[in-house]
Amino acid sequence: MKTSSGRGNLVLGRAGRMPGMVLLVLGLSLLLLPRTALAAPDPPIRHAVQPGETVAAIAAQYGSTVPAVVAANLLADPDQIAAGTVLLVPPADYPLVPVDVRPGDTLASLARRYGTKAAELMAINELESPVRLIPGQDLLVPAPAGGRSLALPPGPVVRLTTSPDPLEQGETAGVRVWLDSAEPVSLTIAMDQQVVPLRQATDGSWWGLLAIAALAEPGYWPLDLRWVNPASGQETTFTWPVQVVDGGYPTYDIELPPGKGDLLAPDLVQAELERLMALWKADETQPVWRGRFIRPISEDYLTSAPYGQRRSYNGGPVSGYHTGQDFAAPEGVPVLAPASGTVVLAEPLDVRGNAVVIDHGAGVFTGYWHLSQIDVQAGQQVKPGDQLGLVGTTGLSTGNHLHWEMRVHGIAVDPLQWTGKVFP
Numbered sequence: 001m002k003t004s005s006g007r008g009n010l011v012l013g014r015a016g017r018m019p020g021m022v023l024l025v026l027g028l029s030l031l032l033l034p035r036t037a038l039a040a041p042d043p044p045i046r047h048a049v050q051p052g053e054t055v056a057a058i059a060a061q062y063g064s065t066v067p068a069v070v071a072a073n074l075l076a077d078p079d080q081i082a083a084g085t086v087l088l089v090p091p092a093d094y095p096l097v098p099v100d101v102r103p104g105d106t107l108a109s110l111a112r113r114y115g116t117k118a119a120e121l122m123a124i125n126e127l128e129s130p131v132r133l134i135p136g137q138d139l140l141v142p143a144p145a146g147g148r149s150l151a152l153p154p155g156p157v158v159r160l161t162t163s164p165d166p167l168e169q170g171e172t173a174g175v176r177v178w179l180d181s182a183e184p185v186s187l188t189i190a191m192d193q194q195v196v197p198l199r200q201a202t203d204g205s206w207w208g209l210l211a212i213a214a215l216a217e218p219g220y221w222p223l224d225l226r227w228v229n230p231a232s233g234q235e236t237t238f239t240w241p242v243q244v245v246d247g248g249y250p251t252y253d254i255e256l257p258p259g260k261g262d263l264l265a266p267d268l269v270q271a272e273l274e275r276l277m278a279l280w281k282a283d284e285t286q287p288v289w290r291g292r293f294i295r296p297i298s299e300d301y302l303t304s305a306p307y308g309q310r311r312s313y314n315g316g317p318v319s320g321y322h323t324g325q326d327f328a329a330p331e332g333v334p335v336l337a338p339a340s341g342t343v344v345l346a347e348p349l350d351v352r353g354n355a356v357v358i359d360h361g362a363g364v365f366t367g368y369w370h371l372s373q374i375d376v377q378a379g380q381q382v383k384p385g386d387q388l389g390l391v392g393t394t395g396l397s398t399g400n401h402l403h404w405e406m407r408v409h410g411i412a413v414d415p416l417q418w419t420g421k422v423f424p
C-alpha cells in the first residue's frame, strides 16, 4: 500500500444519509457466498518446460488455457518461456492468480479478501498446518472471473469495476466503485505511484481514471484500495488485480536530419518535459468534457505514426515510446479541439515546436505539437471543434504533421481510445 501520500484521499459518503443513522450493511454476505462446491480443489499441476515446448501446448496438454497459465505465473511474455522453467498449470475452469502476503495477513483474512475459504487456500497452495505465512510470500488465490465476481472484503465498498477489462498497454480505464455505508468513508485507490481521485457520478457511484503506460509489463497489476472507518479508525486494504495485455506496439528507428538531432540534448529535452509534467499532473479540476472526443484533424488525414511505437533515434537503443498519435497533413490544415477544456499552454517550445495544451479536467490533458500557427491563448475556454492552430513542422519534427498527445495523471495514453469510448 502507498500510505505515504494523502493525495486523492477523499471522504465519501452516500448522499442523503444522515450521520448517526443506524444502518447495518446488508448485502455483503451475498458477495461472500462460497464459490460453489470447490471445498478441496487439487493444487495446480507443475510442469517443467521442455526445450521447444510452448505455453499453448502445455496448457492444451492439461486441459488448461494460455490465459490461465499466463495469469497463474504472471508471465510477461508467453512466447518467451525458457526450458526448465516450472509452470503452474491451473484447470481452465478454476483459474488462479498469485497475490502477495502482507504483514498481519492470516489464512482466514486472505480467504475473506478473495472470497474463498482457508481450507481452499491450503489445498491450492499445498500448505500444511500449522500455517505460517511470511509477508511478501506468494500465494495462489482463485482468479476474478471474467465478470469480475471476485468477492470484496467486508466493508463499505460493495462493488468495483474497471473498464475495459482486460486493459491494453497504453489504454485508460474507467474505475467505478459502489459504496454502501451509513457513515462517511475515507477511500483511497492507487496503482503503483498513480493515485486515482474519485468523483461522484449521478447514479451515486464513484468514478476515477486509471492510466496504463505503453511500456507497462503485461500481466496482473495491483490496484490497491484502502478505506478507513472514521468511527472505529479501522483500516482495510484490498488489492484488485487489473489485467494488462500487450498492445502489440512495434519498434521504429527514426533518422533525424543533421541539425534537428542537436535538439535532442538531454538537458533541454528534460527541462521541457518537466515543465509540461508540472502542468499536467493537476487532477483537482472538475471534468468538463462530455462523451467521446472528436478527432483533432479531418478524417482525410491518417495516422502516420501510431501511439506506443517503441523508438530509437539514428540507430541507437530504444529510448522510449511514441507518446501520441501523429497525423500526416500538409502545412496549414486546421487543428481542432477534440473536447471542451481550458487552454493552459499556447507557445513555442524547443522540442515540441509551437504547442497547445488543453486541460479537460480530472487530470486529463491533450497536447498539439509542431504547429505552424497557434490560434488560441492560455486561459481560453474551448469547445469541441474550436480551431487551436494549423499543422506545421516546428520543433523536433521531420515533416509536416500533427502530433496529438493525451495525458491522464501525467501518463501518456492513446488518445484514439477516447474517440471510441466514453469516459467516465
Ligand SMILES: [Zn+2]
Pocket: 305, 322, 324, 325, 326, 402, 403, 404
Ligand atoms: Zn508524434
